[in-house]
Amino acid sequence: MLLRDIEAFVRIPDWRLTTAEILYHLPDHPGVLQSFVWQKFDHAPGFPELRRFLDFWQREIEGPLHSVRVASSALTRPAELRYAEGQFNLH
Numbered sequence: 001m002l003l004r005d006i007e008a009f010v011r012i013p014d015w016r017l018t019t020a021e022i023l024y025h026l027p028d029h030p031g032v033l034q035s036f037v038w039q040k041f042d043h044a045p046g047f048p049e050l051r052r053f054l055d056f057w058q059r060e061i062e063g064p065l066h067s068v069r070v071a072s073s074a075l076t077r078p079a080e081l082r083y084a085e086g087q088f089n090l091h
Helices: 003-011 048-060
Strands: 015-025 032-043 065-072
Touching: 015 048, 032 048, 048 065
Parallel strands: none
Antiparallel strands: 015 032, 015 065
């Protein structure tokens, strides 16, 4: 992906870099979980690219999904966080 392609995504509102940690069962050893990290620009909050990838996974890949954890800057923004004023002393 070229820099000008990335800039085109950044200008569109709600398209943010999205990271998903996918845990799946190994086909030969169902009791063992493997981790896979997926990262792409996606539109929050529906995440159509991630849904398309997970549909592909379930259709084409033998390892059944266990869980998916999503992190995106659209889900948590610095403006939503605030510092609490206070001081706590222990001994």
